Amino acid sequence: MDAPETLRYSKDHEWLRIEDGEGAVGITAYAAEELGDVVFVELPDVGRVLEKDETFGVIESVKTASDLFAPAAGEVLAVNERLTDEPELVNAEPYEGGWMIRLRLADAAAAAAAELMDAAAYRESIED
């Protein structure tokens, strides 16, 4: 299953892309496939400060609703406004157009290291 090498992954199927102390967050292709058609995404306000593993939003498919958990601590700098009218972007482009929030990471190094999987480890975890 598609899991880009440059990203880090949480056990809750969120991905984190770290660039210059900022982290972009979304859900993986595997998670999007499991959900099915995404019809609604609820995202936090800009400025909200999140702790690692804190619920930052909700994602709904036709049949289910799931919480979204922050893979790292940080302050919300931006949210993907496109998901309001095009929630299906999460299915179509889970790693690109379907990004959800961008964080100013509390500690970029810690975020990269602690408890987040690399692509190989993530792929292995979903193969079970």
Add this chain to the structure above:
Amino acid sequence: MGHEQATDRQRTTGQPEPGSARRTALYAAHAELGARFTEFGGWQMPVRYGSIIDEHRAVRSAAGLFDLSHMGELHVTGPGAADGLGFALVTEPGRLAIGRAGYSLLCAPDGGVIDDLIVYRLDEEAFLVVPNAANRPIVADELRTRLAGYEAELDDRTLQTSLVAIQGPRAAAILEERTALDLSDLRRYAAAPAMVADVDALVARTGYTGEDGFELFVAWDDGPELWRALLEAGSRAGLVPCGLGARDTLRLEAGMPLYGHELDRQTTPIEAGLGWAVRDHECVGCQALAESEPRKRLVGLVLRARGIARQGYPIRRDGERAAIGVVTSGSQSPTLGQAIAMGYIPPEDAAAGTMLEVVVRGAAVPAEVVPLPFYRRPGR
């Protein structure tokens, strides 16, 4: 992400679970098509093959193929079958012409709904009753009890019957390629025996999607061949296999009730807007219904701000804190592009245009009462 089910009736599983739930004759066909399964009414059924929205749209624009073999098929026969069913149900199946079908309900003596179902008159003394999968045991039981005073027999042939439905504007054109039956002669809610794809079938022009369509009752073992033949016949016309996920969003748009959501033992047909189905005659529950005062009314709701209403969400009056009702079904409507729902509220709040609120995860979302159905087939 964490999983919390939006509808408590269905649990999607990546892998089929062996053991308790039954499989239809088409299980292998679904698995081969990559279906995801769920347990529904004691059966392992496909929820979706890919995208529920794509399947839904296919039914509205072309056609969809559904495995409905989990539904019950109860054959009631004998000189007393017509009168017996009239006593047992809120309708009078004895008034159906041979080859006609009718929507009906089985109610408790207090008028509460035990199941909604379709009755087909196959012959003078032969009827086919199709209950919901989950209610089949109780319906068969109740019918046997109620038929005891009549010269009639009930034969549950559910496990000997496969049921495949083809629904959508192109359904007739596709089906025509595999049957000699003149479909232009088969009206809505009519049924006739015919060969379809070299298999004996009862062809019924009934359905649960709001589109034209057909439900085909065949012998259990003939299900896979019928399924394969129709998929092939419809492949160039845009026919796609559809699961229970799309079946649910389609019937919601069509304003059709689902047992366990809009209908249950604590609800009368009248409260559900099905008073038209209750005929004035002597039946179990008829007296209670004739004397009943509706305590609630089923309405359609369209959410007027961001949010999706789901079963169980409270409904409130604008600006008030106490719930006055509850959502029974809800989803994002693929056809309308809006969040729609059905729910029960007090009769006095049920006028079309009334602005209410649905509580979605603690936040009030404005919702407008609208007449049902949300969607009507063009030209109806």
